[in-house]
Amino acid sequence: MSFAVPARKTSWNQRLAALRNVPPVLRLVWDAAPAVVASGIALRLVSALIPVAMLTISKFIIDLINAKHSSTIPAQMWWLLGAEFLLAAANQLLGRTIDYTDARLADEFTREVSLRLIQHATRLDLASFEDPSFHDVLERARQQATDRIGMLNAMGRLLLQSITLISLSVAVVFYSPWLFSLLVVCVVPAFMGESHFAFLGYSLAHEITPVRREVDYLRLIGTSKENAKEVKLFGLGAHLHDRYALLTGQIIGKNIKLTRRRLVWGSLFAVIGSIGYYGSYVFLVWQALQGRISIGTLILLTGAIAGSSTQLQGVFSLFSHISDQALHLTDLIAFLKVQPNIRSRPNAIPAPRPIRDGFDFRDVSFHYPGSSRLILNDLNFRLHPGEHVALVGENGQGKTTLVKLLARLYDPTSGVIYLDGNDLRDYNVEELHKEIGVIFQDFVRYDMPARMNIGVGKIDGVDDDEALWIAAKKSGADSLLRRFSSGLDQMLGRRFEGGVDLSGGEWQKFALARAYLRDAQVLILDEPTAALDAVAESEVFARFADLSRGKMALLISHRFSTVRKSDRIVVLEDGQIYEEGTHDQLVAHGGRYASLFELQAASYR
Numbered sequence: 011m012s013f014a015v016p017a018r019k020t021s022w023n024q025r026l027a028a029l030r031n032v033p034p035v036l037r038l039v040w041d042a043a044p045a046v047v048a049s050g051i052a053l054r055l056v057s058a059l060i061p062v063a064m065l066t067i068s069k070f071i072i073d074l075i076n077a078k079h080s081s082t083i084p085a086q087m088w089w090l091l092g093a094e095f096l097l098a099a100a101n102q103l104l105g106r107t108i109d110y111t112d113a114r115l116a117d118e119f120t121r122e123v124s125l126r127l128i129q130h131a132t133r134l135d136l137a138s139f140e141d142p143s144f145h146d147v148l149e150r151a152r153q154q155a156t157d158r159i160g161m162l163n164a165m166g167r168l169l170l171q172s173i174t175l176i177s178l179s180v181a182v183v184f185y186s187p188w189l190f191s192l193l194v195v196c197v198v199p200a201f202m203g204e205s206h207f208a209f210l211g212y213s214l215a216h217e218i219t220p221v222r223r224e225v226d227y228l229r230l231i232g233t234s235k236e237n238a239k240e241v242k243l244f245g246l247g248a249h250l251h252d253r254y255a256l257l258t259g260q261i262i263g264k265n266i267k268l269t270r271r272r273l274v275w276g277s278l279f280a281v282i283g284s285i286g287y288y289g290s291y292v293f294l295v296w297q298a299l300q301g302r303i304s305i306g307t308l309i310l311l312t313g314a315i316a317g318s319s320t321q322l323q324g325v326f327s328l329f330s331h332i333s334d335q336a337l338h339l340t341d342l343i344a345f346l347k348v349q350p351n352i353r354s355r356p357n358a359i360p361a362p363r364p365i366r367d368g369f370d371f372r373d374v375s376f377h378y379p380g381s382s383r384l385i386l387n388d389l390n391f392r393l394h395p396g397e398h399v400a401l402v403g404e405n406g407q408g409k410t411t412l413v414k415l416l417a418r419l420y421d422p423t424s425g426v427i428y429l430d431g432n433d434l435r436d437y438n439v440e441e442l443h444k445e446i447g448v449i450f451q452d453f454v455r456y457d458m459p460a461r462m463n464i465g466v467g468k469i470d471g472v473d474d475d476e477a478l479w480i481a482a483k484k485s486g487a488d489s490l491l492r493r494f495s496s497g498l499d500q501m502l503g504r505r506f507e508g509g510v511d512l513s514g515g516e517w518q519k520f521a522l523a524r525a526y527l528r529d530a531q532v533l534i535l536d537e538p539t540a541a542l543d544a545v546a547e548s549e550v551f552a553r554f555a556d557l558s559r560g561k562m563a564l565l566i567s568h569r570f571s572t573v574r575k576s577d578r579i580v581v582l583e584d585g586q587i588y589e590e591g592t593h594d595q596l597v598a599h600g601g602r603y604a605s606l607f608e609l610q611a612a613s614y615r
């Protein structure tokens with residue numbers, strides 16, 4: 011498989027449109043560190059005027075030398091030399107101070123953007139995270155958070171150079187306006203070239219993001235502990251290596267092609283710029299030879315022209331650099347603009363406590379964004395207060411999906427879910443989430459201390475050792491905790507120094523403890539016991555039935571031995587409830603449940 015990068019036509023309009031991103035970014039920069047930004051600007055204002063001041067002083071010094079041919083140094087000269095020295099010293103000092111403020115700003119800016127990214131990402135819908143194109147944007151946004159320091163620098167230099175340029179051009183224009191316009195004409199092609207290539211660079215970076223993500227993924231598979239077992243046994247090493255080499259080769263190839271073209275055209279334009287400068291230089295020397303201008307003026311003008319030509323080229327290339335960077339920031343700004351769909355309405359009602367009427371799914375249909383396959387199809391389902399319901403069905407029938415809807419991680423495509431008679435969407439989302447404790451099949455194993463692995467269930471209670479121990483006792487994780495010498499503070503997972511790895515079932519006990527820690531009215535266990543041994547599982551369920559008495563509980567399991575004790579068993583198939591009832595009713599009915607149960611029971615005989 012290879013990827014094709016379609017030639018993307020880039021217009022000037024698009025390039026200018028990218029500059030729209032500059033103001034919001036400037037706002038970000040300012041918010042990151044107002045004082046640092048302000049002092050950076052002030053220092054630059056002062057430092058920008060130094061070159062023209064120094065040139066002017068040089069002119070006077072040279073003219074003074076020319077005028078007096080005596081061997082004594084006139085007092086005026088001392089003043090001029092002194093002033094020039096002071097300016098040179100100030101210039102050095104300012105330069106270093108500006109570097110310092112820039113370095114600080116870079117740190118603060120990266121931090122600010124990263125913080126915003128994290129904060130924003132946590133607000134977004136689950137749907138966003140399950141969408142691959144969103145990951146491309148997120149990935150680019152993440153890179154942009156750290157890679158755009160260059161833009162800040164460029165903006166600072168743009169300010170500095172623009173002021174210097176203006177002050178120097180005043181000197182040039184004063185003498186000869188057409189000389190200055192000649193310079194401008196010489197620099198414009200370079201500017202066009204620069205920004206053209208900057209744009210091509212962006213298009214390339216944009217188009218290879220999916221490939222970069224695959225490359226990163228390959229590196230992860232090849233080097234992570236989780237995958238080491240399979241990679242070794244299946245002998246995947248060579249395959250991973252070759253694919254990695256192929257993809258990175260393609261990326262490098264495309265980059266080299268662009269860089270070469272940039273090199274050729276950039277050099278050509280630079281030569282044109284030099285021709286402009288030396289043309290003016292020849293003209294001025296000729297004027298001085300004719301005696302039309304003094305040597306001091308010659309020095310001033312050649313200095314000013316050399317200076318303004320460098321500054322002008324600098325300003326142009328900085329400008330295209332900034333629009334290039336701004337283009338890269340499109341994704342960051344776009345990402346920060348994405349708003350979650352699932353959020354509390356204005357005037358949202360608080361979650362009911364206690365829940366009196368339960369959940370009521372009415373004609374609920376659902377398909378995932380980006381797919382038209384209906385996972386739930388006109389489903390009607392009730393979960394009453396105090397009821398323990400088991401949800402069964404073959405793989406992919408939508409059990410987990412139903413839980414995501416109930417917990418409002420997704421909204422139904424059509425139909426309504428009621429909770430105590432109100433549309434679920436009318437409740438405050440954060441409060442609603444507090445009432446629901448879910449342990450998903452793919453629960454997270456946090457490479458953090460045991461305390462956190464339980465404490466995430468109720469994060470404000472993470473320091474309440476007693477509550478953590480009680481929760482651990484309920485889930486059976488307490489026996490593990492006792493084994494650890496540092497108890498709750500034992501690091502789990504192998505990522506960090508001193509961490510211990512747990513078996514699948516042991517991790518599940520910690521995950522279960524989270525659900526118990528949470529003071530939720532609804533408990534949902536989505537196959538939480540798949541990795542537990544038979545003894546542990548029957549213990550967990552006996553305890554679960556006990557501990558969740560009076561609460562609403564939804565249990566998803568493929569093991570009928572655990573399911574059979576529920577108040578009601580719901581069989582999900584083709585997006586609908588195929589049959590429901592107690593274990594005995596369903597077995598007597600002789601339908602799907604009965605045959606599946608028989609199948610499992612037979613395998614134990």
Ligand SMILES: Nc1ncnc2c1ncn2[C@@H]1O[C@H](COP(=O)(O)OP(=O)(O)OP(=O)(O)O)[C@@H](O)[C@H]1O
Nearest residue numbers: 140378381385403404405406407408409410411412
């Ligand atoms: N984020 C998603 N985007 C698109 N489709 C999805 C997504 N998650 C699940 N699906 C699809 O929805 C269907 C139902 O998935 P779901 O996870 O609800 O099944 P399940 O009943 O929990 O299965 P299992 O017993 O294997 O856990 C599956 O066919 C799956 O491919």
Ligand SMILES: [Mg+2]
Nearest residue numbers: 409410451536
């Ligand atoms: Mg599932």
